[in-house]
Structures are given as structure tokens and as C-alpha cells.
Amino acid sequence: MVETGEFPNRSEAIRSAVRDMLNEQTTDKRQRESTSKRGWAKV
Secondary structure: OOOOOOOOOHHHHHHHHHHHHHHHHHHHHHHHHHHHOOOOOOO
16 A cells, blocks of 8 residues: 555544544444433333
């Protein structure tokens, strides 16, 4: 990715990959929390 000009250096490429991974984990965690908060229907 550095060679193609996508990132100026290897550190920036790694930083971006870590940022994406953390965002994905946060999104997954929020989705799990929102589904676990559903209550039972009152009858």
C-alpha cells in the first residue's frame, strides 16, 4: 500500500489498519449490546 501511494509510510498503514479493527470491534460490541437489551413482550 505504501508502494502504490495509498499511504505515505508503513506506520500510517499500520495505524489505519488498527483504527479500522478497533472501529469494527466497537461496532460489533454495540450490536451485541443492543440485541441483548430486548425485553420479553408483556402478555
